[in-house]
Amino acid sequence: MSVLRPPMQPNDHVRGPPDAPITLVEYGDFECPYCAAAHSQVRLVEQRFATQLRFAFRHFPLTQVHPLAEPAAEAAEVAGAHGHFWEMHDGLYENRKDFGASLFLALAEQLGIAESELSAALAARKYAPKIQSDFLSGVRSGVNGTPTFFINGVRHDQGYQFEELAGAIEASL
Amino acid sequence: MSQILAPGTQAPDFTLGVTPDQPVSLRDFRGKPVILAFYPADWSPVCGDQMALYNEILPEFHRRGAELLGISVDGVWCHEAFAAHRHLHFPLLADFEPKGAVAKSYGAYRNGEGVCERALFVIDRNGAIFWSYCSPIAVNPGADGILDALERMTAKSPA
Numbered sequence: 274m275s276v277l278r279p280p281m282q283p284n285d286h287v288r289g290p291p292d293a294p295i296t297l298v299e300y301g302d303f304e305c306p307y308c309a310a311a312h313s314q315v316r317l318v319e320q321r322f323a324t325q326l327r328f329a330f331r332h333f334p335l336t337q338v339h340p341l342a343e344p345a346a347e348a349a350e351v352a353g354a355h356g357h358f359w360e361m362h363d364g365l366y367e368n369r370k371d372f373g374a375s376l377f378l379a380l381a382e383q384l385g386i387a388e389s390e391l392s393a394a395l396a397a398r399k400y401a402p403k404i405q406s407d408f409l410s411g412v413r414s415g416v417n418g419t420p421t422f423f424i425n426g427v428r429h430d431q432g433y434q435f436e437e438l439a440g441a442i443e444a445s446l
Numbered sequence: 447m448s449q450i451l452a453p454g455t456q457a458p459d460f461t462l463g464v465t466p467d468q469p470v471s472l473r474d475f476r477g478k479p480v481i482l483a484f485y486p487a488d489w490s491p492v493c494g495d496q497m498a499l500y501n502e503i504l505p506e507f508h509r510r511g512a513e514l515l516g517i518s519v520d521g522v523w524c525h526e527a528f529a530a531h532r533h534l535h536f537p538l539l540a541d542f543e544p545k546g547a548v549a550k551s552y553g554a555y556r557n558g559e560g561v562c563e564r565a566l567f568v569i570d571r572n573g574a575i576f577w578s579y580c581s582p583i584a585v586n587p588g589a590d591g592i593l594d595a596l597e598r599m600t601a602k603s604p605a
Contacts, residue, residue, distance in 0.1 A: 328487055337501050337533045412503050416590035418495065430585055 275415025275428040281329060286358045289327030295442055298423040300333035301413040302346035303365045304372065305419045311433035312366035318438045325446070330362060332407040332417050336418070341373060343404065348400040350400035351391050357384045393426060411438070450553040450565050450580045457482075458551040462539040463522045470515070470537055472573070478587045479512040479576075479599060480569040481592055483560035484554045486583060488520045488528035488538070494578040496564070496586045501534045503589045515539055518562050519546050554580065568595040570603075 277298060282288070285298075299315065301308040319328055332349075336344035345365055352361035364380040365372070371379075381391045394400065411421070413429050422429040422438065425445050431437040451457070457480075468571040468572040472480065485496050497516050500507075507514050517539045520528070541548045541562065549555035554565035563579040577595035581587035 275588055278590075335498065336500055337535075338498055391581035408502075409506070412506060412589055413593065415590035416499075418499060418585035421588075428588075 275417075276398060277410075277423045277426040277428075279410060279411045280426060285329045286353060286362070287327055287329045288359055290324050291327065293325055293327040294328045294446060295322060296329065296423075296425055297438075297442070298329045298426075299332060300331050300407070300416045300419060300421045300423075301327050302332075302334050302339055302415075302419040303349065303362075304320075304339035304342040305335065306369070307433070308420045309366045310368045311420045312363075314433050314435045314438060318434045321435075321439055322442060326442070328417065330358075331411060331415055333411045333421070333433045334408065335419060336405065343398075343401075344374065344395050345377065346404045347395050347398060348381065350403060351386060351394045352384055353380065355384060355386055357386075360384055367385065402430045413426075450563065450568070450578050451575055453575050453577055455575045457573050457575050458548070458572075460548040460551070462541060462548060463515070464539055465526060466539045468520050470539060472569075475513050475569075476573055477571050479571060479596060481507060481512050481514045481596075482517060482552070482567040482569065483514065484517050484549055484552065484565040484567075486556075486559070486561040486564060487518055488524050493533070497528075497534060498532050499586065501532065501536065503570060504535055505510065506589070506593060507596070510563070510593070510600065512568075512596055515550060517541050519549070519560065536572060557585070568592060568599065570599055599604070 319326060327391055332346045336343050349358055349361045354356055361380055367376050368376055420433055424441055429441050429442060454514045459472045461469050464470045467478060519541050521541045521542045525540055529538055546555045549562040554563040556563055564583055566579045566587060568573055568577040570576045576599050579591050
């Protein structure tokens with residue numbers, strides 16, 4: 274059985290109550306079309322379980338097939354440094370048709386982040402250590418493609434449709 | 447599910463085509479750990495694809511001194527196109543003629559469907575199977591089991 278290694282960390286991006294009985298972790302890639310499709314399903318799951326659930330996101334950029342996955346992850350981390358990780362995360366997945374460098378800049382601008390700051394972070398790969406650390410934790414946890422979900426630390430081997438995620442979560446409540 | 451070869455068994459040697467004019471033998475890798483990843487077919491959906499995933503993780507295998515070989519019953523031309531399309535940086539072996547013979551020798555062939563199981567073998571420096579695992583065909587096994595096995599192997603007999 275593949276389990277989340279390491280378990281939840283202080284530097285994980287989390288939304289929802291810290292004491293929620295369910296922790297849903299996603300390993301995702303911002304350029305992955307399946308992750309974008311899963312995003313709307315995760316939003317439904319978050320609504321359905323409300324305060325019973327906290328949701329965490331770890332980066333798993335498939336850089337060999339998705340050349341902009343790493344820059345998108347960097348952009349999310351830059352936003353995260355301003356306390357806006359989730360706005361960037363949602364914006365990247367919800368504007369799939371515009372996905373690209375200009376979307377990163379437009380979302381950053383909406384969040385009040387200077388273009389120069391974003392460009393400098395992307396050029397320097399400022400947050401590469403955090404992104405790589407997420408990726409390696411995914412490898413050790415048995416991530417088997419993107420998206421991969423863990424429910425209370427155990428890999429979810431069914432699909433990412435609302436019914437499949439919600440059913441598995443009900444079963445662990 | 448097939449009964450795959452168990453740890454402790456000597457890994458059957460083989461010679462298979464990697465490209466239209468290049469064969470590879472298991473014995474060429476003696477002295478290094480080898481990961482054999484049997485998989486059903488080239489061209490499964492991109493992001494959940496086991497070979498694309500292992501391609502991303504390749505530096506972690508190499509860091510532990512191991513070589514990765516993918517094996518399916520697809521032919522060399524098919525492998526060549528697939529590897530180029532997905533930018534794969536490790537060899538894909540064609541268990542094509544006689545079809546599935548190597549997979550059969552490892553107990554990793556599905557007779558009904560005529561494809562390889564999703565079976566993993568970690569082979570030690572002396573050519574013995576150190577760890578093996580057969581995943582349900584629809585479940586990509588990830589790489590955690592492989593990395594755990596490589597680390598246990600190194601702890602047991604440091605290079």
